[in-house]
Amino acid sequence: MYELFFQNFNKKIPLTREEELQVKRYLTPKKLRKKQYLLQEGDICKSIAFIEKGALKAYSIDESGNERIIQFGMEGWVISDLYSFITGEPATYNIDAIEDAELVLIGKQAHEELLQQLPKYETFTRLNITGAYIAMQKRLTSILSSSLEERYANFIALYPDIVQRVPQHMIASYMGLTPETLSRVRQKMTRK
């Protein structure tokens, strides 16, 4: 249990056996079935979820009732409504499972105590958020300056596993497109 979590942690910052046990005391496992919610808009986000297995999505609902996927989460990724988690304000995103999933939860209090007690945990957190920031900035840059073909090709190159495991209309939503438009982009690309 928590194999992938500690594998990731140790890859960034090696922990002693004792430190692992110390961290482990703050973790809670959670399983989700496909389509189950981890978080619903309006609720307070009380934990950060590390994904051991499965796939999730974080999304908001626009005025026409369409899902707008803000983030996918696959094995080894972290998913959360960080805004709600940090501020204690109601969540603006929904998070649910695209596939049956196994999660490792870190509650808010656990998170704060770990930050206090274990400098390596703060470093781990800092590195994670920095990586997430850089990735999101690349995504934003690509939205602002690339053609749809380039963006989709880029998505495939970056996340081949997501392309395999997730329906295309969700990728369209992640890209800010309708499913029809993504279908046409693909058609155009395969004709080349």
Next chain:
Amino acid sequence: MYELFFQNFNKKIPLTREEELQVKRYLTPKKLRKKQYLLQEGDICKSIAFIEKGALKAYSIDESGNERIIQFGMEGWVISDLYSFITGEPATYNIDAIEDAELVLIGKQAHEELLQQLPKYETFTRLNITGAYIAMQKRLTSILSSSLEERYANFIALYPDIVQRVPQHMIASYMGLTPETLSRVRQKMTRK
């Protein structure tokens, strides 16, 4: 000198006088005139810049040669090509001054030593990047799910100072629009 920098730092994490002096030794002041580069695409980004005064923009150039503004930086903000700074790879962004600016630079080595030496600096860094992440996520959500009118109204509400100080075509670029389209969005809004 460095007033705003330490004001911000202390607001997040109070420093003792000694700690302030310790941090100060790692800082370098820098002035930029309007239109001067802080960083050019292809160079290695060797420092993070805290803005004491003035306005800057970080942008990439798309295939048609247009600026795509990925970030504005005003007083109290931090600006950098974090990807290049962290990895040591060539920068993908240009950063230049929209107005004459006064900066506080933290070089890469200074950054790393401070992280080692002063836990409060790591916490400061973590809080900064977390805030930047949340802000960028909101921007992305707004791009994915809101109309242009809503996005522009939101921008005005969030950054009234930028609207005052920066030409509209730059705001258009930041929003991923042509200047003409933003002009028409504004026209539509004022007619209401």
Next chain:
DNA sequence: CTATTTCATTGACTTTTGTCAATACTATTT
């Protein structure tokens, strides 16, 4: 195994946004 929901594609049409060109106004430079 069958029925049903989900998914991807395609076509016809509409709406949105971009492109190009012209104009006018402002700020800056010489």
Next chain:
DNA sequence: AAATAGTATTGACAAAAGTCAATGAAATAG
């Protein structure tokens, strides 16, 4: 003061993306 560069707006038209509807295929549930 005149010349220049930068800025915002508007119009006519083109291109891109969305909408709606129909179809068929694949996945899932009963």
